Amino acid sequence: MSDGLNRSSRETAAPILKVDVLSLSFGGLRALSGVSFEVQEGSITALIGPNGAGKTSMFNSISGFYRPTKGRIIFEGEDISRERPPARAKRGLARTFQNIALFRGMTVLDNIKLGRHAHLKTNVLDALFYRGRAHREEMELRAEVEERIIDFLEIQHIRHAPVAALPYGLQKRVELARALAMRPRILMLDEPVAGMNREETEDMARFILDVKEEWGITILMVEHDMGMVMDISDHVVVLNFGQVIAQGRPADVQNDPAVVSAYLGSGDLAQRIRKTEAA
Amino acid sequence: MRIGTIKLSYATDEALFDTRVQWVWLGLLALGLMIFPFVAGPYWVYLACLVAINVASATGLNILTGYTGLVSLGQAAFMGVGAYTVAVLETRVGTPFFINLLLAGGMTAAVGVVFGIPSLRVKGLYLAIATIAASMILHFVFAHWPLTGGTRGLSMPPAGFLGIALDQPQKLYWLIIPVTALMVLGAANLFRTRVGRAFIAVRDRDISAEVLGIPLLQTKLTSFALSSFYAGVAGGMWAYFFRVVTPESFPLINSIFYLAAIIVGGMGTILGGILGATFMTLVPEILKLVVGWITPWMPDALSLLAPIRTIVFGALIVGFLIFEPQGLAEIWQRIRRFFHLWPFRT
Numbered sequence: 001m002s003d004g005l006n007r008s009s010r011e012t013a014a015p016i017l018k019v020d021v022l023s024l025s026f027g028g029l030r031a032l033s034g035v036s037f038e039v040q041e042g043s044i045t046a047l048i049g050p051n052g053a054g055k056t057s058m059f060n061s062i063s064g065f066y067r068p069t070k071g072r073i074i075f076e077g078e079d080i081s082r083e084r085p086p087a088r089a090k091r092g093l094a095r096t097f098q099n100i101a102l103f104r105g106m107t108v109l110d111n112i113k114l115g116r117h118a119h120l121k122t123n124v125l126d127a128l129f130y131r132g133r134a135h136r137e138e139m140e141l142r143a144e145v146e147e148r149i150i151d152f153l154e155i156q157h158i159r160h161a162p163v164a165a166l167p168y169g170l171q172k173r174v175e176l177a178r179a180l181a182m183r184p185r186i187l188m189l190d191e192p193v194a195g196m197n198r199e200e201t202e203d204m205a206r207f208i209l210d211v212k213e214e215w216g217i218t219i220l221m222v223e224h225d226m227g228m229v230m231d232i233s234d235h236v237v238v239l240n241f242g243q244v245i246a247q248g249r250p251a252d253v254q255n256d257p258a259v260v261s262a263y264l265g266s267g268d269l270a271q272r273i274r275k276t277e278a279a
Numbered sequence: 280m281r282i283g284t285i286k287l288s289y290a291t292d293e294a295l296f297d298t299r300v301q302w303v304w305l306g307l308l309a310l311g312l313m314i315f316p317f318v319a320g321p322y323w324v325y326l327a328c329l330v331a332i333n334v335a336s337a338t339g340l341n342i343l344t345g346y347t348g349l350v351s352l353g354q355a356a357f358m359g360v361g362a363y364t365v366a367v368l369e370t371r372v373g374t375p376f377f378i379n380l381l382l383a384g385g386m387t388a389a390v391g392v393v394f395g396i397p398s399l400r401v402k403g404l405y406l407a408i409a410t411i412a413a414s415m416i417l418h419f420v421f422a423h424w425p426l427t428g429g430t431r432g433l434s435m436p437p438a439g440f441l442g443i444a445l446d447q448p449q450k451l452y453w454l455i456i457p458v459t460a461l462m463v464l465g466a467a468n469l470f471r472t473r474v475g476r477a478f479i480a481v482r483d484r485d486i487s488a489e490v491l492g493i494p495l496l497q498t499k500l501t502s503f504a505l506s507s508f509y510a511g512v513a514g515g516m517w518a519y520f521f522r523v524v525t526p527e528s529f530p531l532i533n534s535i536f537y538l539a540a541i542i543v544g545g546m547g548t549i550l551g552g553i554l555g556a557t558f559m560t561l562v563p564e565i566l567k568l569v570v571g572w573i574t575p576w577m578p579d580a581l582s583l584l585a586p587i588r589t590i591v592f593g594a595l596i597v598g599f600l601i602f603e604p605q606g607l608a609e610i611w612q613r614i615r616r617f618f619h620l621w622p623f624r625t
Binding site for chain 2: 063065086095097110120126128135138
């Protein structure tokens with residue numbers, strides 16, 4: 001496939017995101033210790049590991065929820081470790097959440113529009129009168145959301161629905177839509193297909209691939225569905241007990257003995273993958 | 280009945296009033312409001328002004344509590360800041376009323392921001408207590424600062440407009456109603472833009488709002504500033520309406536009244552602020568009427584008015600919280616839906 005091409009460009013280009021010897025502890029509990037990895041521009045990188053390995057802690061450190069105790073996070077060549085979450089969002093770090101974090105009191109459309117917040121300029125005075133900039137910005141945003149995002153994710157039929165009433169799979173899709181509205185450079189997906197059936201998973205995998213190919217957005221995801229991880233990712237980073245135990249191409253990681261023992265204690269990860277694929 | 284609405288542009292889809300029928304009703308409402316002072320008695324005009332002032336203030340509180348999720352029991356005290364600002368400007372400087380009202384709003388917004396700072400750390404009940412503290416502090420300042428006239432307060436001349444003294448409710452009506460209408464329209468517009476969306480995001484999930492690029496402190500303080508601006512202008516109108524401002528004019532119970540108004544009306548809806556404030560202002564009047572009717576049979580009914588009023592207020596709040604937590608606005612929506620579907624589904 002295009003794997004060879006990706007490999008060659010990966011060696012020359014600077015990474016879009018670099019996590020540099022990052023440590024995070026809560027009191028005496030060490031959630032992450034000395035984690036380093038890179039995310040190449042234009043790739044799909046998956047962060048996997050057993051429960052409690054520190055995947056979500058890693059995500060939360062990158063998006064700015066948690067302050068790492070040690071280490072740096074470098075985004076497009078700049079150290080963002082000290083920045084507040086809104087500043088990181090404005091740079092183009094967008095994410096979705098494991099337990100969907102949509103705003104229940106708003107419609108689908110408003111949730112998506114909210115993603116653009118940091119890039120809009122309307123101030124309170126414009127807003128009160130809804131003239132000039134406020135009106136113009138809203139109309140431009142609406143057109144873009146409709147034509148680029150809602151069409152792309154096939155959610156036209158629910159645009160005016162309150163999000164609280166939507167089924168789980170659609171809520172996940174709306175969350176992706178909102179992240180896309182943030183003008184992301186890198187999209188961080190926290191378990192995008194958790195709890196989905198086969199068909200929904202395949203839809204989501206297709207959307208993720210399209211986001212990468214058509215929008216040129218780099219993707220970093222945490223996912224437990226090994227079948228999907230191995231199918232669509234270019235690079236896999238395996239965490240266990242807050243440390244990177246392996247990283248590389250999906251095929252290499254699958255057969256890494258450290259990964260296999262982390263997942264199963266013993267046994268064959270490839271077999272487990274075949275099992276999930278058959279299911 | 281409503282067959283369907285076709286929209287050909289995004290602008291029409293996002294309009295506040297999207298059908299011709301709504302515009303017709305709105306026109307009728309405006310016409311009604313214009314005819315009202317000529318056909319209604321002075322007492323009803325007085326009540327209409329009071330309702331409008333309360334609508335303005337309740338809408339402000341709704342921005343803060345209903346939309347941003349920050350519970351405040353300081354709305355009455357903030358109105359006091361606006362009222363005193365107007366009274367001082369009117370007696371000492373003599374600037375025209377529209378400048379006074381704007382300055383009252385601005386002054387109150389500044390005070391609101393200062394008292395809003397704790398909102399970054401405390402939420403819910405704790406923030407409510409912090410805002411009660413704010414009311415106490417403001418009450419103390421009103422009662423002891425020489426500029427505000429101590430416990431005797433300030434008396435002020437009526438607002439003047441082109442040489443006409445606006446000294447009667449019938450005249451002030453033309454000031455208060457348009458200002459309130461503008462304020463309500465402004466609030467409605469707010470929630471069609473990024474500013475209002477950020478407020479709702481902070482209410483629904485403040486932590487993930489931050490990851491989406493919404494700075495929490497700035498958003499919360501903006502909400503406090505706007506809400507206090509509304510309280511300040513409402514307080515300014517109140518000052519022109521009663522023309523005596525004392526520290527006792529804005530007790531804590533009034534803050535509870537506004538909170539009750541938005542609960543009864545419907546938190547987080549513009550219509551809720553309007554309906555709630557109107558309803559709660561008129562309830563005592565309805566009670567007075569009822570008392571008037573039953574006096575022939577119960578000669579001491581009048582003495583029971585005050586306690587009954589308190590009980591009815593409490594019962595209304597509890598009743599709405601249990602049976603209609605979305606408030607009058609939701610009831611109104613249900614009625615609308617009924618007529619949209621009628622006669623196909625009833």
